[in-house]
Amino acid sequence: MNPEDTQNLPVEEVQEIAVGLLGRAELFLEGLMRPWNAYQVVIALAIFLSAHLLAAFLRPRLHDWMRAREGWPKWRMRVLVIVHRRLRMILFVVLIWIVVLAMREFTWPSRSYLLAAIANLATAWLFIAFATRLIGNPLLRAAVRYGAWTWVTLSILNLTDEAQRLLDSLAISLGDTRLSLWLVVQAAVTLAVLIAAARFLSATSASSIRRNEDISPSMQVLAIKLLQVLLYGTAFFMGLRLTGVDLTGLAVLSGAIGVGLGFGLQKVVSNLVSGVIILLDKSIKPGDVISLGDTFGWINSLGARYVSVVTRDGKEYLIPNEDLITGQVVNWSHSNEFVRLDIYFGTAYDDDPHRVRKIAIEAAKGCDRVLSFKPPVCHIVGFGDSSVDYILRFWISDPTGGLTNIRGNVYLALWDAFQEHGISIPFPQREVRMLEGSTLKTETSGDVAAD
Template sequence: MTWWQDVVTQLQQITFWYQLLAIAVCLVLALLINRVWGRRLSDSGGQGLRHVALRSSHRILLPFSMAALLALSRELLQAYELPQQLLAPLVPVALALGLIRLLVYILRKAFLSSPLVKSAEPVIALVIWLLVVLHLTGWLTPLLSTMDALAFNLGETRLSLLGTVKLVLVIILAFTMALWLAELLNQQMKKNRHISPSMQVGFSKFSKFLLITIAFLVALNAVGINLSSLAVFGGALGVGLGFGLQRIASNFISGFILVLDRSVKPGDVISVGENFGWVHELKARYVVVRNREGVDTLIPNENLITSEVINWSYEDRNVRVKILVQVSYEDDPEQAMALMLKCAHISKRVLDTPEPTVMLKSFADSGIELELRVWIADPEYGADTVKSDINVAIWRAFKQAGITIPYPQRDLHIKSGLSLPKAE
């Protein structure tokens, strides 16, 4: 009964109603700002960094603008010495809602909505709302003081539980922001037709490496770690590279060399040893080569620098395909060559320019060896299908014209031997 009487008493006071009116005005203004910004977003087009920035800000504009207006209303009420107990808890609630939407949006853009991100979203929301509840109940400050008291000294550095948690959170946030910006820059580079694919890959690698390095240094500086102590870490890293990480460093540097000298680009058809396929992706440590069976082979970048690589499409994607056929010595080779030339365009992949040609290669043991040469412009699909179509067409044309494809044969000449002695 006492609780209900307190509620009735609050409803009868004028201070409750003007606070409620202030909250309603803040909500209406926040909705109007969000609507105006949404119209500007729809009129800005669908491409470019400007559109991405506007779309990102639109997702968090409503809660953050609501928090800003509520904070301004609190200041006004406080200036006139009026109560503002209803507005006080709503400011951190609006900030928490905006922070949740911002973090979830950055995570989805940085990690492309992976299942791990989807499972982490409720955890992020739970942690933020828990902090808001602790702040409203007044338990947040004692909890932080207790975490800061759990510390020990390591030389001249003081390590506390609060500092460790801050370091982990700042590193996660900084790395997520760095990956999001790197992916955003990568998507914008792919839309630019004036930049070659190899330069796009090089810029993507360099920007990701630079942003992650900056994020790491900013995170360390944000939690108060002296950056001069990284000199010891750099020395240890140099020793590690000299012993166990030299191959990783070599592959990483080789990746930049491949991008800069443009010897291997995405889409190139290459042969490395027994591996044949087209370059699907250029990674920091390896190159993804996909063959016609759909199998991806990960070739370390160092192998492409130190070993022989056949690039079938380095300057020109046209590749010549040779088809060998033998005809009998009893047939007319010129007639056979004319028929082979007619069969050259049976495959749609054969180019008109350069024109197909036929040559008499040699007089072999079993027959006359003829060679048909055609050109294709898509070596990534292989040459076996082209050879198969043309071979079938040649077989049919030879059969209709009565031209014989000889079997392997050998001529044996038996000479007369010594006479055997007569039996007595």
């Protein structure tokens, strides 16, 4: 690329703009030396000092009054907090407009021109400060606030044309494309507005989709994700098109980026594709209870890269979508919410097994969460060394309520029932036989007693 093609700054044009701005600044400073302009500056400083003193006097009293209104709705309290923080600016705007209107009533309008400009600036800044509080992201709120303050200040001072020429002169040339700072600012503002609109439409549509009970939870998540991709993609390309960026030049670049992403971010792409597959085949959905390895819990949300699983102890596991596709997953509530649980126990050989089975079934029926229309069953599964071994099976319909706790309740019900009916739970017993002619020695407090 030739040096002429990489010319970054047209120096003559920048110098011309700078000289024009310096000339206007000199005229403004010379105007301040006129008597009434100086008077207006002094009046504005006096109003600011009065607003500062009045705010220092009213701010503690407003704070005490706010504390007495703790039961108010949150939006009212937020407005009061903003008013408390911006009290000096509010008082300054009110006082300066009172002075401007009074001077227009009793003197020539030209003698209050500078005060009116200051009042317009202060009012615009105050309005922007209140309006930007609606933006939740602190960084974005600060960028919008200072950007709006700059644009309003330039508009009120009639410096927008000079600022536009200065930003447009700061440019670089890349082949046939000229990229200026003004074009970057236009693109940033346009994209910000379009993305904000896309975000609002996405949130509104997502809430409507979630309220539609005819759509399954997994399809709701898929529809919301597709809608977000469509809206944000449209906003991005529309923003570039509106600012004059040639989209055909991005085709080769996007293809190269796609190839690089395919090789360098295989796991990320695999998780994204796996997430789409999970949503399409409806294998899992929010609210399902799953087991994956040692992790047991219910699905809190489905993301583009991972699935959030919350366990009974409050831990939240972020499991990559690829693991759910390639690994073995136990979905306790895939086709229905009914779950069968098994517990094992044993009784002594002296107890009647027919009676033990009936007692165990009745004990399980008396526990909460055990389903009655799917009655428990009890079977003998073997004859052990010390006990007759049984299995008790029962059904529940709310696995999200936990499995260990219901097993513990059934065991406790069995214990109470066996104690009531005299059923014993044996423990291993061993017999020791002495061979003829052998001796037994015991030790007590260090002394040895033989034979």
